[in-house]
Amino acid sequence: MAMTTHVTEVTTEVPWERIRTGDDAVAVAERPALGTSARIAVWPLEGLRPAQAAVDMVLADLDRQASRFRPDSEISRINKASGLFLLSDDLAQAIGVALAAARWTGGLVDPTVGAALIGLGYDRDFAAIDPGRSDPPAASVRAPGWRTVELAGVLLRRPAGVLLDLGATAKGLGSDRAVRASMRACGQVGGVLVSLGGDLAVAGTPPRGGWPVTVADQTAAPGAQLVRLPGGAIATSSVTCRAWQRAGQVLHHIVDPRTGRPANGRWLMASVAAATCADANAAATAAIVAGAGAEGWLGRADLPARLVGRDGRVHCVGGWPAGDGEPVPIPAGTHVYSGPVLLSGTARQRRSVR
Amino acid sequence: MDSDQQHRGGGTPLPGPGGPAIPLGAVTARDAGLRQVRRMSAWSAAALIVGTGAATAALAHSYATPAAQPAPTAPAATTGGGTAATPAGGGPAVTHSVASTSGSGVTKTVTRTVNGKTVVTQVRVPYHDN
Numbered sequence: 001m002a003m004t005t006h007v008t009e010v011t012t013e014v015p016w017e018r019i020r021t022g023d024d025a026v027a028v029a030e031r032p033a034l035g036t037s038a039r040i041a042v043w044p045l046e047g048l049r050p051a052q053a054a055v056d057m058v059l060a061d062l063d064r065q066a067s068r069f070r071p072d073s074e075i076s077r078i079n080k081a082s083g084l085f086l087l088s089d090d091l092a093q094a095i096g097v098a099l100a101a102a103r104w105t106g107g108l109v110d111p112t113v114g115a116a117l118i119g120l121g122y123d124r125d126f127a128a129i130d131p132g133r134s135d136p137p138a139a140s141v142r143a144p145g146w147r148t149v150e151l152a153g154v155l156l157r158r159p160a161g162v163l164l165d166l167g168a169t170a171k172g173l174g175s176d177r178a179v180r181a182s183m184r185a186c187g188q189v190g191g192v193l194v195s196l197g198g199d200l201a202v203a204g205t206p207p208r209g210g211w212p213v214t215v216a217d218q219t220a221a222p223g224a225q226l227v228r229l230p231g232g233a234i235a236t237s238s239v240t241c242r243a244w245q246r247a248g249q250v251l252h253h254i255v256d257p258r259t260g261r262p263a264n265g266r267w268l269m270a271s272v273a274a275a276t277c278a279d280a281n282a283a284a285t286a287a288i289v290a291g292a293g294a295e296g297w298l299g300r301a302d303l304p305a306r307l308v309g310r311d312g313r314v315h316c317v318g319g320w321p322a323g324d325g326e327p328v329p330i331p332a333g334t335h336v337y338s339g340p341v342l343l344s345g346t347a348r349q350r351r352s353v354r
Numbered sequence: 355m356d357s358d359q360q361h362r363g364g365g366t367p368l369p370g371p372g373g374p375a376i377p378l379g380a381v382t383a384r385d386a387g388l389r390q391v392r393r394m395s396a397w398s399a400a401a402l403i404v405g406t407g408a409a410t411a412a413l414a415h416s417y418a419t420p421a422a423q424p425a426p427t428a429p430a431a432t433t434g435g436g437t438a439a440t441p442a443g444g445g446p447a448v449t450h451s452v453a454s455t456s457g458s459g460v461t462k463t464v465t466r467t468v469n470g471k472t473v474v475t476q477v478r479v480p481y482h483d484n
Contacts, residue, residue: 025446028453041452043445191445195453207448216456226451236455271455 016040016052026207033059034067034171036197040182043190043207050185051192058178059196065091066170068114075164079114082160092154098169100336101282102146105297108286110257112148114163116141117255143257168254172235172281173337175201179277180339199235201277206230210327215271215306224314225306225324232330233277237284238269256289265291269308272298273320273328278337279303304329 016029019039027048030039038059042051065088067073074091087095098111149164150157158164179194179201186192191204193211202211210228216236227234239254239262256263270287274280283303287294295317298305304318316322319329 021452022450023446023448023452026448026452039453043448193453195455198453198455200453200455205445207445211453212448212451214451214454216454234455238456269456 034063034174034196035069036171037195038178038197039193039195039200041193041211042182042186047182047186047190047192051182051194054181054185055178055194058174058181061090062094062170062174062177066094066166068165068167075166078156078158079163082158082162085156085158087154087156089154092151092156094166094170094173095149095151095156095164097173097278097337098164098166099146099149099151101169101278101286104301104335105282105286105289107146107257108289108297109168109282110143110146111164111166111168112143112146112162113255113257113260114165115161116143116257116260117165117167118163140260142260143255145257168285169278169282169336171196172199172201172233172277172279175199175233175235175277176337176339179203193229199233199277199281200229201233202229202231209325212325216269227321228325228327229273230327230330232273232275233280234271234273234328235277235280235284236269236271237281237288239263239288240268254285254288263289263291265289265294266309267291267294267307268310270294271306271320273304273330275331275334276337276339279334282336301335302331302333304331 014032016031019028019030021028021041025045026041026043027045028039028041029048029052030037032038038055040048040051040055042048063070063073065074068075068079070076074088078085078087095111098109101109102111144159144162148159148162175194175196178196179192180203182192182194183203186204188204191202191206191211193200193202193213198216200213206229210230213227213229213234215225215227215234237254254263255261265288267288270284272280272283272287274283280303283298283301283305287298287305287307290297294305294307295315298317302318304320305316306320307315307317309315321328
């Protein structure tokens with residue numbers, strides 16, 4: 001009987017760097033990943049190495065599955081052709097989460113904005129974009145709409161001209177996957193926090209009172225609020241980051257699917273807490289796109305959120321604490337991703353698009 | 355249980371009137387054997403039922419234990435407002451921020467005045483968790 005050896009390739013471009021936060025009870029490390037940075041905080045301290053290895057593997061897999069900027073990724077191969085595709089389980093899950101986010105947000109978050117983003121110039125890894133091109137962006141391309149894509153199990157039908165971009169949900173999903181993989185690697189002992197570019201998820205037992213997390217008012221500015229995260233996840237979307245210029249126009253990566261243009265609403269930044277990071281990620285992006293309607297939508301979704309307006313004012317909704325050091329209430333329910341446990345049941349049904 | 359039913363239901367048919375005569379002593383011994391087999395079957399069935407019940411209870415317990423199902427939501431308890439309660443603790447005391455949440459990827463905007471004109475410069479810097 002022939003024996004097959006499975007070799008898992010893990011590519012780590014830059015090694016993890018240990019971060020000293022001032023507390024000896026948790027181990028914190030960070031490294032560049034997915035065009036941004038990945039951070040792990042773990043207790044007990046001996047969990048750091050296995051957690052790092054677990055996160056490395058999740059990120060390498062996610063990059064191979066869902067990166068629009070890798071020509072050899074699974075989604076790049078799908079975007080090159082149209083028709084019916086048999087997906088890997090993990091990419092099927094990632095697309096299912098993106099479609100569920102679109103359904104949940106009423107299309108405010110839509111994975112079919114790929115052509116619009118490319119037209120605006122976000123056609124390569126962000127670090128490789130020329131920040132000041134003189135030629136104007138292409139005419140805006142309204143998203144064809146998530147309903148044009150059909151997913152049933154691992155079968156995907158993608159019509160011609162519909163380019164998928166999972167940017168609004170994949171990073172959150174990556175944090176969810178990574179934090180769970182880390183907990184498994186640590187033998188379900190202690191607690192873990194994983195942050196991918198500031199979209200963070202926690203699992204296991206948190207430090208007393210919850211994980212202390214800084215919430216920024218503006219990217220690259222000192223954090224404005226310290227909150228405690230007892231479980232679940234927080235994600236932040238902002239129009240002040242991942243921005244570039246074309247012919248004098250300042251563009252950014254959060255596209256309004258209804259117009260194909262960068263969202264230009266009331267909010268500079270939206271931080272949302274949810275049971276999973278995929279939910280928080282989708283809701284934060286939806287809040288930016290919704291603009292004036294964000295508070296109403298977040299209220300109906302029963303999600304705690306912190307919105308920073310263009311005037312710099314901070315609006316806390318859904319029970320988000322106003323003060324420093326207070327815990328963020330985490331909703332118990334999920335809308336787009338419930339974790340791997342439910343995949344064989346409700347989540348599989350939920351991800352089928354009719 | 356099945357073997358018991360098989361005996362009663364004809365799985366092993368007794369000799370009929372047309373069959374060979376069976377000595378009385380042999381019939382008595384045979385009946386006693388059958389009773390023993392039935393008793394053993396009953397005990398086997400009881401043991402099977404108890405074992406199945408115990409296995410079901412153990413399985414249900416493992417699914418209900420948070421440690422065995424940590425994935426979907428870390429908070430376990432739900433308050434009346436539909437939000438998960440803060441866990442009482444068990445973890446270490448941590449006072450300093452371990453991570454920050456903000457938009458990923460950084461474009462720092464610098465505004466300055468050059469020869470009376472406002473110049474806006476956007477500088478990309480790597481994202482680092484504060």
